[in-house]
Amino acid sequence: MSTQKETIHIDGMSCGHCVSTVKNALEATAGVDVEHVEIGKAQVQFDTTQVSAAQLASVVEDLGFEVKA
Numbered sequence: 001m002s003t004q005k006e007t008i009h010i011d012g013m014s015c016g017h018c019v020s021t022v023k024n025a026l027e028a029t030a031g032v033d034v035e036h037v038e039i040g041k042a043q044v045q046f047d048t049t050q051v052s053a054a055q056l057a058s059v060v061e062d063l064g065f066e067v068k069a
Contacts, residue, residue, distance in 0.1 A: 001047050001049060002047065002048045002049055003045055003046065003047055003048065004045070004046060004048050004053070005035075005043070005044070005045050006043075006044055006045075006046065006053050006056065007041055007042070007043050008041060008042045008043075008044065008056060008057065008060060008067055009040065009041050009067065009068040010022065010040060010041060010042060010060055010065045010066070010067055010068070011040075011065065011066040011067075011068055012064065012065040012066055013039045013040055013065060014039065015039075018039065018065070019037050019038060019039060021063055022037050022042055022060060022063060022065065023037040023042070025059050025060070025062075025063055026042060026044055026056065026059060026060070029046075029051055029055075029056065029059055030050050030051060031046050031047035031049070031050025031051045032044055032045075032046045032047075032051060032056065033045045033046065042060070044056065
């Protein structure tokens with residue numbers, strides 16, 4: 001197992017519901033440990049053998065938010 005920490009910067013989050021939506025989606029992703037989610041960013045630790053940073057960005061973008069590079 002190889003882990004990586006990442007802060008995902010997210011545009012379009014504006015309320016607690018957005019925070020919950022992003023947190024729940026990331027927690028449902030195999031190999032991801034969500035450390036903290038707030039408006040504008042999510043801090044996660046993930047197993048790089050199970051998921052990539054690009055896949056995590058896709059999870060967030062599929063919710064209708066924009067991930068900033």
